[in-house]
Amino acid sequence: MSDNLIWSYLIHLGDNMWGDYGPEYGGECKKTQPLKCEDKAWNEIIDRLVEKKCCNIILIDIGEGVQYESHPEISAPGAWSKQKLSDEISRLRALGFKVYPKLNFSAAHDKWMGIYSRMISTPQYYKFCKDVIEEMSELFGKPELFHLGMDEECYSVQTESPMCIIRGDELLWHDINYLFDITEKCGSRPWIWADHVWHTPESQKAFLDNASKEALYSNWYYGNFKHTEGYLHDSMSSYATLEKHGFDQLPTGSNCPDTIEFCRDNMRLTVEKCLKIVAPERLKGFMMTSWAMTNEKGRETNLDAVDCLCEAYEYYKAQK
Numbered sequence: 001m002s003d004n005l006i007w008s009y010l011i012h013l014g015d016n017m018w019g020d021y022g023p024e025y026g027g028e029c030k031k032t033q034p035l036k037c038e039d040k041a042w043n044e045i046i047d048r049l050v051e052k053k054c055c056n057i058i059l060i061d062i063g064e065g066v067q068y069e070s071h072p073e074i075s076a077p078g079a080w081s082k083q084k085l086s087d088e089i090s091r092l093r094a095l096g097f098k099v100y101p102k103l104n105f106s107a108a109h110d111k112w113m114g115i116y117s118r119m120i121s122t123p124q125y126y127k128f129c130k131d132v133i134e135e136m137s138e139l140f141g142k143p144e145l146f147h148l149g150m151d152e153e154c155y156s157v158q159t160e161s162p163m164c165i166i167r168g169d170e171l172l173w174h175d176i177n178y179l180f181d182i183t184e185k186c187g188s189r190p191w192i193w194a195d196h197v198w199h200t201p202e203s204q205k206a207f208l209d210n211a212s213k214e215a216l217y218s219n220w221y222y223g224n225f226k227h228t229e230g231y232l233h234d235s236m237s238s239y240a241t242l243e244k245h246g247f248d249q250l251p252t253g254s255n256c257p258d259t260i261e262f263c264r265d266n267m268r269l270t271v272e273k274c275l276k277i278v279a280p281e282r283l284k285g286f287m288m289t290s291w292a293m294t295n296e297k298g299r300e301t302n303l304d305a306v307d308c309l310c311e312a313y314e315y316y317k318a319q320k
Helices: 039-052 082-094 111-118 123-139 169-185 201-210 230-244 266-277 299-319
Strands: 006-012 057-061 098-102 145-147 189-193 216-218 252-254 285-289
Touching (some): 006 039, 006 299, 057 082, 082 123, 252 266, 252 299, 285 299
Parallel strands (some): 006 285, 057 098
8 A cells, every 4th residue: 555544444352342340240340251352253354454455554452352461350261362462463564564552441441441440540540551551562562553442431321331430521631641641651642532522512622622632533423424413413523623623633434233324335435525624634544443343243244344444445546
C-alpha cells in the first residue's frame, strides 16, 4: 500500500470487554470460561487481509487474552502466552503490517480487568493501569500508537449492569489524562474512541475543554449517513465537530449485524463522507470493526468486514 493513510483492522484476542460480574461469580470477578479466540479463525482473517491488500495496521484488542506477568490474576483460561503473542506480532510484521495494542479502560468495557473493574480511580486501579500499559508497550516494542478504548462510559450502556460505574467529567478526564501520560512516557501516541464528544451537551463541553490535541481520536458511526435525530445523528455529526475544533481523526466503520440499523456499506460511506469533512492534515486514516469474536461463530462477519474495508479502500483509490 503506497499512501500514508492508516487502513486499520481491529481483531479480538480477548473477549471479556462486555457485561459485568454478577452474583453468579461469587464475588471473585474473574473469568472462568476459556478464551473465545480460536487460532483457525484468527489465521483465516489474517490470510484474508493479506489477500485483499487493503490494510496496513492490525489493532489487537488484548483484554484478558494474554498471560500478564504483572497481573496474572486477570488472564483468562486459555490466554496466549506472552511468547505466543510476541511471535504472532513478529509474523504479522513480516507480512507487512504494523501491529498496535488496544486495552479498553472505559468503566463500561472493563470486565477484562477482573477485580480491578471494581476499583476504578483508586491507587490499586492506577497501579494496575500503569502496569499493563507498560507491559504491553514493552511486548509490542514501544508501538507508535496505543489504543486505550474509553467509549460508552454512560448510563444508557449500563442500565442492566449489576454495578453501574460512571465517572463524572472532572474525574473521567483526570483518569484519561493519567492514561495518556503513561502511554506517552512509554513512547506511544494515545488513541481513544471519541464518543464522549456526543453523549450529552455536558460531556461534549468536557471533551472540548479537556481532550488533548496530542492524542488520536476515533469517532464511530455505523449507519447510512441519513439520520436526522437521536444518538446516531449525534455520532454522525461529530466528525464535523472534531474537525471544527482541530482534532486528529481516524474514523471508524463497522458491519456489526447487531447495530440498531445495520448498514453493510457503512465503511465505504464513512470514507466517502469523511474525505469531504476532515482536512487532509487531520485525517490520519480509517478503521474497520466487526465486533465479532475471532472464532468459528464470528468467522463470516470478520471475513465480510475485511471485504468491506477492501471496498472502502478501492473507493478511496478511485478518488485519487
